[in-house]
Amino acid sequence: MVLDENTGKAYCRSARDCWDCMSCVKACPHGAIETRLPYQLGYYPAKLIPLVGSNKISWTVVDIHGNVERFTFKTRND
Amino acid sequence: MPAKLPTKLEDVAEVRIETDILIIGAGNAGCYAAIEAKRRRPDLRVTLMEKAHIDRSGCLAAGMDAINTYIKKNETIESFVRWSRAQAGGLLREDLTITMAELLNQAIEEWEEWGLPIKKDENGEYLARGRWDIAIQGSEMKVILAEKVREYGCEVLNRVVATNYLLDGDRVVGAMGFGVRDGKFYIIKAGATIVATGGAAGLYKPYTNDGNDCHHQIWYCPFNVGTGYAMGIRAGAEMTTFEMRWCAVRTKDFNGPIDTISVGYKAPMINAKGEKILAERYAHMGGDAAPRFVRANAPMEEWLAGRGPCYVDTRHMTPEQVKNLKIDYLNERPSFVLFLAARGQDITKEPIEVYGSDPYIVGGHTASGYWIDVKRATTLPGLFACGDVAGGVPNKFVGGCAAEGILAARGAIEYLESLEDKGQVDESLVAAEKARVYAPAIRQAREGDGITPREMEERLQRLMDEYAGGVHQFYRMNRERLEYALKHLAILKDQTKYLIARDLHELMEAHEVIDRLDVAEVLVHHLLFREETRWPGWQNRVDFPERDDSRFDCFVNSRRDPKTGKIEVFTRPYEQIVPGDRYRP
Structure with missing residues (x-):
């Protein structure tokens, strides 16, 4: 990620080098980052959005047909 | 900034x-x-x-969604060495494997104490996912x-x-x-x-x-x-x-783990005709438990024989298993769940396609x-x-x-x-390294023209893919192709003096490609030296298609002479500590 001085917003400077590991999506405290798959690999519009808690995480996934699934699991021992 | x-x-x-x-x-x-x-x-x-x-x-x-080497109660360090040795085509350092195995469990148990969730079975033991594997929830590990x-x-x-x-x-x-x-x-x-x-x-x-x-x-x-x-x-x-x-078998198009499905949910690898590839064609090599290079090579052989695409067959899975599988993926590779959503794929109706990696x-x-x-x-x-x-x-x-x-x-x-003394810093070496490190930045300031790291990286990757056994060549190589690769690697190494960097990130990329060239050169020397095929899928010498124990039941090692740049390749003998047939677990 790098800051655009003109807009004051951050952007992914090397989308080509992204591993799509979603670490930045999970780490962003404002939920402002979204991973979109390259169109060569996946169709539009699908979404995967995390909600990060202190020791658990919830993921919401929406497929290209609009089907929604939710998953919640522990990420740290209490 | x-x-x-x-x-x-x-x-x-x-x-x-x-x-x-x-x-x-x-x-x-x-x-x-x-x-x-x-x-x-x-x-x-x-x-x-x-x-x-x-x-x-x-x-x-x-x-991560699993730890793949945990020594369970019914296993020993010796049984681990035997298994690992057979998986590796009979070639590993037994002394190093033993000393590592002694600490395998300690490291994982400590991680759990520090906060890593490890799944448990009904007896309170770590939940097994395979012979050596345990299931974890390692999203934040x-x-x-x-x-x-x-x-x-x-x-x-x-x-x-x-x-x-x-x-x-x-x-x-x-x-x-x-x-x-x-x-x-x-x-x-x-x-x-x-x-x-x-x-x-x-x-x-x-x-x-x-x-x-x-x-x-x-x-x-x-x-x-x-x-x-x-x-x-x-x-x-x-x-x-x-x-x-x-080289790994992965989900096709979008890199996702296969062991998670095939080991974790007993999903067999099948070809386009629906045949269970490992059980039907590789039974003599252990079937589903065949060495990893066999498993990596199998789907590619099917493609070559006209029986691709290949899949892991998930069509038997229950809704609860699919949910658990997706949670596994969300722990290790969340974007694979996004990929399935972006394909609109129901894996109980449509199996997951697999292919070899680079x-x-x-x-x-x-x-x-x-x-x-x-x-x-x-x-x-x-x-x-x-x-x-x-x-x-x-x-x-x-x-x-x-x-x-x-x-x-x-x-x-x-x-x-x-230590008796802490050694000296040679300031002439420091100055030389400083000049080497910033050269692409200085060139950009002075000349404003040259080769970008990305251009050189893609040239290297194309060269290696075509001439040193990349995935587009189904991992195959021969002496002539490897010699061609070496010739062009030498040209590329000479051309690193033209690399330019326009910011600090690109300066890092310039050094990444310089480092890759040094690694690639040594790799090609090794590939040339081993005139046999010990690990089809990982190392296919089409000019030497068989294993040759008379010459290569040993380690191939190398050393580059820092003064001349010449790379010497030589062998080191195998030293067996744990008795038994090295090709069987």
Whole structure:
């Protein structure tokens, strides 16, 4: 990620080098980052959005047909 | 904001640090080394040099859903060696495997204490996923480990790229590098140095490369570019087994793990005709338990024979199993769940397609890396290696890299305690390295024209793919192609003087491609030397298609002469400790 001085917003400077590991999506405290798959690999519009808690995480996934699934699991021992 | 790229060497600020133990690379192995060093000797200064940020750097950045090497109650170190040996085509360092195995469980149990959730079965034992595998919820495992490193009082230099060792004669007395955010030149003098930079991705062209944003849909962490290998090669360290490349079967188009499905949910690999490939065509090699190179090669052979595409057959799975599988993926590779959604795929109706990855050089799955002793000392005095950068021990995986970190720290402390003097910094070498590091920036300021790192990276990847057995060539190679690759690698190495960098990030990329070239050259020498096919799928010499125990039942090692640049390739004998047929588990 790098800051655009003109807009004051951050952007992914090397989308080509992204591993799509979603670490930045999970780490962003404002939920402002979204991973979109390259169109060569996946169709539009699908979404995967995390909600990060202190020791658990919830993921919401929406497929290209609009089907929604939710998953919640522990990420740290209490 | 990142600092501006220097345009003159005189403008480059220096940072000088003196430490007791320098660890290069703060991934899994490096973090365990740091923790072990500090808890053994809290009085020592322990410094980690990390080109990214320790919280999310290295192979575990995205998380993991299993630990693949945990020695369960009904298993022993000997049974582990037998299994690992057979998986590796009969070739591994038994002494190193045994010493690693002694610590495998300790590392994982500690991680659990620090916060890593490990699934349990009805008896309260770790939930088994296969013979050596246990199921974890490792989404945050690297963050948990990084917290522990800080808690133990280790010093972490984030966003500092290592470029070369500091040498006093042939002795390693630290390392040099630059700050990818602050632009400063770092000279870190250390009593002992541990390299833990991981293996090398990006030597070969991935099949998803099509000019779009999917260049790095690859198995291995794309930020591991072989810098630790390259620094060792340039300093004259002995390397081993580069020719045992790692090529993985992965989900097609979008890199997702296959063991999660095939081992975790008993989903067999099938071809386009619906035949169970491993059970029906590879029964004589162990069927579903066949060595990993067989499993990597099987779907590619089916494609070549006109029986592709291939799949893992998920159509038997229950809704609850699918939900659990997706949770596994969300722990290790969340974007694979996004991929299924982006394909609108119901895996109970449509199986998941599989394909081979581009080849990588790693010491944690296969055995490429520094030639080390049981204390994890390399052939360069003062330098220790652990994790993917250390050679001789395949099937380390997460637990083994952690275990090796512990061993390297113990080795480094013992070395440090035996030292009579801390060695000298040779200022002429420091000045030469500083000029080498910033050359692409200076060229950009002076000439404003040259080769971008990306151009050279793609040239290298195309060359290796076509002439050194990449995925587009179904991993096949022969002498003539390899010699062609060497010829052009030499041209590329000469052309690195034309590299330009327009900012600090691109300066890092310039050094990444320089490092990859050094690794690729040694790799091709190894591939040329082993005139047999020991691991079809990982190393297919079409001009020598059979295994040849009379000549190659041994390790292939190499050493680059730092004075002449000549690479010498030679063999080291196999030493068997655990009795039995080395090709059977």
